[in-house]
Amino acid sequence: MMYSSRRKPVLYLKEERRFLSGKCTVYKLFGLCMVLVLASLLWLQLSCTGDLSTAMMEDSHISQQQQPCLAEHLASSTDDPSWGPHKMALIIPFRERFEELLVFVPFMHAFLNKKRIRHRILVINQMDHYRFNRASLINVGYMESGNDTDYLAMHDVDLLPLNQALDYGFPEEGPFHVASPELHPLYHYKTYVGGILLLTKKHYGMCNGMSNRFWGWGREDDEFYRRLRKAELQLFRPSGITTGYKTFRHIHDPAWRKRDQKRVASQKQEQFKVDPEGGLTNLRYQVESRQELTVSGAPCTIVNTKLDCDQNQTPWCLMA
Numbered sequence: 445m446m447y448s449s450r451r452k453p454v455l456y457l458k459e460e461r462r463f464l465s466g467k468c469t470v471y472k473l474f475g476l477c478m479v480l481v482l483a484s485l486l487w488l489q490l491s492c493t494g495d496l497s498t499a500m501m502e503d504s505h506i507s508q509q510q511q512p513c514l515a516e517h518l519a520s521s522t523d524d525p526s527w528g529p530h531k532m533a534l535i536i537p538f539r540e541r542f543e544e545l546l547v548f549v550p551f552m553h554a555f556l557n558k559k560r561i562r563h564r565i566l567v568i569n570q571m572d573h574y575r576f577n578r579a580s581l582i583n584v585g586y587m588e589s590g591n592d593t594d595y596l597a598m599h600d601v602d603l604l605p606l607n608q609a610l611d612y613g614f615p616e617e618g619p620f621h622v623a624s625p626e627l628h629p630l631y632h633y634k635t636y637v638g639g640i641l642l643l644t645k646k647h648y649g650m651c652n653g654m655s656n657r658f659w660g661w662g663r664e665d666d667e668f669y670r671r672l673r674k675a676e677l678q679l680f681r682p683s684g685i686t687t688g689y690k691t692f693r694h695i696h697d698p699a700w701r702k703r704d705q706k707r708v709a710s711q712k713q714e715q716f717k718v719d720p721e722g723g724l725t726n727l728r729y730q731v732e733s734r735q736e737l738t739v740s741g742a743p744c745t746i747v748n749t750k751l752d753c754d755q756n757q758t759p760w761c762l763m764a
Contacts, residue, residue, distance in 0.1 A: 531594060534599055536601050539569065545739070550741065580654070593645070599639075605692055620641070656728075670718055
């Protein structure tokens, strides 16, 4: 299923002296203005076609050379029933990384359409004053994904698949870790299940989702690996992929946007513990608004979310 030179138009006004000579009439002035307007519009169209996309990318922090090319143009359909009975909720835990989102949404829309994967892109935007909580945002994505989807893709916004052979289909047999350690450009330990992980909604419910105790960056995936084992779910990973660490493009620039890796109060000790009860059952959040957007022709839903924090349980949810 899966893997200019630009010429400006030259306006020639032949017989210019003859046209402007003699009595200047309203009709002559009107005709001259119309010619100038049409020429300006033509020049603007040609100029924008060549320069607009380049100018936009130069303004962003992601250089044009870092972006993978889209081999196919964006198709408008994300829910073609002829593609199969299953539909993916592509969940993106998100906060303030707009430059990466502008690249990610159209790229993934084209990638999944080429593979004929029915999908819905959900950007779960954390807009409260607490530290970033990736796991809780994925839990929100599960809760807000709707009844028309039957499996999830927990997907980092800065990780783009470059190999069309990668499988994003329905993971019926068990969770499927797309960004497996032997392919991920950064994380290579055996128990790693972050980056891109596919699960059916049934399997995600069996795990009670992810722990809500992880404020700041990291460790929530390691705790979720233990939940998969406790639920006796077999983890699957890609096979036959020969592109190695070049299978994905990591577009995050740590020099420009540093991750919140601080360990506050007792967080350092607590982060290695298993959360036996927390998850979907104690998730607390509010949806402030929903926005249906298109990014370069690719549709997505922005779910603006405020998370709640019990500071008695996790005082490290506050900004340090």
